[in-house]
Amino acid sequence: MEYSGEEFDVIVVGAGIMGSSTAYQLxxxxxxxxxxxxxxxxxxxxxxxxESRTIRATYPEDYYFPMVLESSLLWEQAQSEIGYKVYFKxxxxxxxxxxxxxxxxxxxxxxxxxxxxxxxDRRQVFDKFSGRFxxxxxxxxxxxxxxxxxxxxxxxxxxxxxxxxxxAILRDNTEVKTILKDNVKGGGxxxxxxxxxxLWGKKCVVTAGxxxxxxxxxxxxxxxPIQPVETGVCYWRIKEGNEAAYAVGGDFPTFAxxxxxxxxxxxxxxxxxxxxxxxxxxxxxxxxKRPWGPGIALDSLKEWIxxxxxxxxxxxxxxxxxxxxxxxxxxxxxxxxxxxGEFGKDLVIGGGFSGHGFKMAPVVGRILADLVLxxxxxxxxxxxxxxxxxxxxxxxxxxxxxxxxxFAVNPE
Numbered sequence: 001m002e003y004s005g006e007e008f009d010v011i012v013v014g015a016g017i018m019g020s021s022t023a024y025q026l027x028x029x030x031x032x033x034x035x036x037x038x039x040x041x042x043x044x045x046x047x048x049x050x051e052s053r054t055i056r057a058t059y060p061e062d063y064y065f066p067m068v069l070e071s072s073l074l075w076e077q078a079q080s081e082i083g084y085k086v087y088f089k090x091x092x093x094x095x096x097x098x099x100x101x102x103x104x105x106x107x108x109x110x111x112x113x114x115x116x117x118x119x120x121d122r123r124q125v126f127d128k129f130s131g132r133f134x135x136x137x138x139x140x141x142x143x144x145x146x147x148x149x150x151x152x153x154x155x156x157x158x159x160x161x162x163x164x165x166x167x168a169i170l171r172d173n174t175e176v177k178t179i180l181k182d183n184v185k186g187g188g189x190x191x192x193x194x195x196x197x198x199l200w201g202k203k204c205v206v207t208a209g210x211x212x213x214x215x216x217x218x219x220x221x222x223x224x225p226i227q228p229v230e231t232g233v234c235y236w237r238i239k240e241g242n243e244a245a246y247a248v249g250g251d252f253p254t255f256a257x258x259x260x261x262x263x264x265x266x267x268x269x270x271x272x273x274x275x276x277x278x279x280x281x282x283x284x285x286x287x288x289k290r291p292w293g294p295g296i297a298l299d300s301l302k303e304w305i306x307x308x309x310x311x312x313x314x315x316x317x318x319x320x321x322x323x324x325x326x327x328x329x330x331x332x333x334x335x336x337x338x339x340x341g342e343f344g345k346d347l348v349i350g351g352g353f354s355g356h357g358f359k360m361a362p363v364v365g366r367i368l369a370d371l372v373l374x375x376x377x378x379x380x381x382x383x384x385x386x387x388x389x390x391x392x393x394x395x396x397x398x399x400x401x402x403x404x405x406x407f408a409v410n411p412e
Contacts, residue, residue, distance in 0.1 A: 006169075008034045010372055011191050011201035013176050013215070015041060016048035017152065017358055018350050019207035020159035021365025024078070027166035029369065034199065035168055036191070038175040038211070041160065042153055046209045046287075047325050048358070050152050050233065051270035054254045055359035056092040057115055057146040060105035061333075063384055065113045067363045070379070072146060074362030075155075081162055086155040088248055090267055092147025095125070095133070095308070096258030098140050103258045106142055118143040132245055132252065134310040139259075147254040149266050150359060159365070179204060179219045181342045189346055203372040204347045206339075210287035210325045212351035220341055225390055226352040229326040231282030232295035234318035235274040236305060242312045243273050257308070261300045274319055277305055280355060282326060292323060326355035329390075336367060336385040348372045349387070 010026050012019045015037035023035040039045055055075075057068050075087040096103040110117040118128075118141075125133050125141040135141060160170060175194040182188045182200060191199045208215050210228035217223055238246050246252050248267040257263040265277040279296050298317070306315040329335060329352040339347045348371045350364055357364065363380070370377040383389075 006034075006199065008032050008169075008199065008201040010034070010203045010205060011036065011189070011199060012205045012207060013179070013191070014038075014206065014208035014212070015156075015160065015170065015172065016046050016207065016209050017156050017159070017361040018048075018209075018353070018364050018368070019205070020048075020156050020163065021361045022205050022207060022350070022368045023163040023168050023170070023365075024159045024166065025365045025369035026373070027163045027168035029373065030167075031373070033163065033168040034201070035160070035163060035170045036174045036176060036193070037170075037172040039173065041170070041172045042156060044324075047327065047353070048152055048156050048209070050322055050324055052266050052276060053150045053152050053358040054092075054256075054264060054266055055087070055146070055148045055150055056094075056144070056254060056256065058092060058094050058106045058117075058142065058144055058256075059109055060102045061384075062109040062112055063381055064360070065109060065115070067360050067380060068146070070366075071360045071363040074366065075150070078158060078162060078362060082158045084154075084158075086151045086158055087148055088151075088269065089148040090248060091251070091253040092144050093133070093253040093255045094142040094144075094258065095135050095139055095255065097136075098138055100258045103140070103142065106258075110142070110144065116145055129252070130245075131310060132312065133255075133308060135308060143253070149248060149254065149269055152358060155361070159361075176208075176215065179206075179215075179347065181346070187346065189343065202346070205350065205368050205372055206347065207350040207368070209351070210327050212327065212335075212349065214287075216339065216349060220339055220343070222339065222341070222387070224335060224349075224352070224387065225330050226335065227284050227328045228287045229282040229328050229355075230285045230290055230292075230295075230323060231278075231280075231326055231355065232293070233276060233278045233322045233324065234298070234301070235271055235320045236277055237314040237319050238268060238273055238275055239312050239314055243268065245312070246275050247272075257304065259304070261304060263301060263304050271320070275313060277301065277313070285325070287325060290325075293321075295321060295323070327352050328354045331389070332356070333389075334364070334385045335387060336364065336371070336382060337387045338371065340387070345371075345375050
């Protein structure tokens, strides 16, 4: 087979946050790395754009805690190398009904991992935040220190720039049509792009976001249960006189609510006077035929805002809404694994980050680089992220991905 392009140690397909972090890790280790993106770099058609993402250490599943802890350190390391900030620290606050299994699991995770935390009743929550949170009588709050805001588009740009500084080659508007196992050169893979060019790599990493299922099926026939979901991020106006109380840099935290509606948000940062409050959910979609709205009905979110923020945030409707996509697995855990089959360990998949992976992008990049170079990853238990788990339990434990049926996380 003739090769019309260069040969590489590793070709990374998909230049969102996961692919860009992986390319940075590989280039930093001296690998001749190619990062490919089907659209413009920093485009708004996927999952890695926008103004903010949260970082938090509190998970019902305790295997995420060490990943978040390592990512927090790696975020700081990367931004020290680039010379500007993408990670703005804040405390974090979880709230929900006292009987919530997920919230109790969060508390258990804090205890198991010796995470400094406070469990507060309604009166204590009201006092701690000077009335800025007013939870129902049967709810509790869990206050922790490790939280914050990540600037997503800026973060993707950071990793791409650092990858280039370490010798990586980046190409956008380059759609991958297929990936083939190469048996002519004694191993490796051939990546065929839309103009017919054939690129060869010893190894390949696929981090194609909402398109990962389509690409994996095309190259291997394997159907991964990763459902693209269109979701909306809402910004609400803080009522006059309260703006400083909800701004980043003070004592107001990032937050998540484990009530009937799974709500999350951040202190005011990107738009002064507006606060980000959104529902963790959306509608299943085809990433190539998205509806681009109108998004989730907001009645329950409006009620949540009016009650929890005690009338200090205008709950009549969001001032602005931004759309992006989740790539959701049935159990909401990631997919980080070798594709296997004829590719063996030459091709690694990173996908299905289910709307909560951005904060862990630095460690995911490190893990994917470890897998493709060494065949294993240190310091993380990957059994929760293996492809084989879908064969054992193809429906997972939560969702039914029927077309036109709203997907919204119920933490129970």
